[in-house]
Amino acid sequence: MPQIKQLPAKELAPGLTGYYAHGNQMTLGLVEIKAGSDLPIHQHPHEQITYILEGQLDMNIGGEACTLTAGMYYVIPSNVPHGAVAITDCKVIDVFHPVREDYKVE
Secondary structure: OOOHHHOOEEEEEOOEEEEEEEOOOOEEEEEEEOOOOEEEEEOOOOEEEEEEEEOEEEEEEOOEEEEEEOOOEEEEOOOOOEEEEEOOOEEEEEEEEOOOHHHOOO
């Protein structure tokens, strides 16, 4: 059985590294985030679910502050601006629909 960390890594921003598996209609990612790393506000047409495995991630979703810690999740609708700052080292699961073609690593 494949392991997600055996997939090629994709650097999303300094301190943010993702490993992505792609199906026909969705993308699953494990994202490792170093404490203090900042993912600037952005948006995309993909619906996203973010689930925190470890750490504290302070997010801004649609202009509202949202602190997520281990065991918490957030459903981010399509085209809603969002960003994050890692307060501690984090491990996060992200699921996207449809497939994140831009996250495919050759």
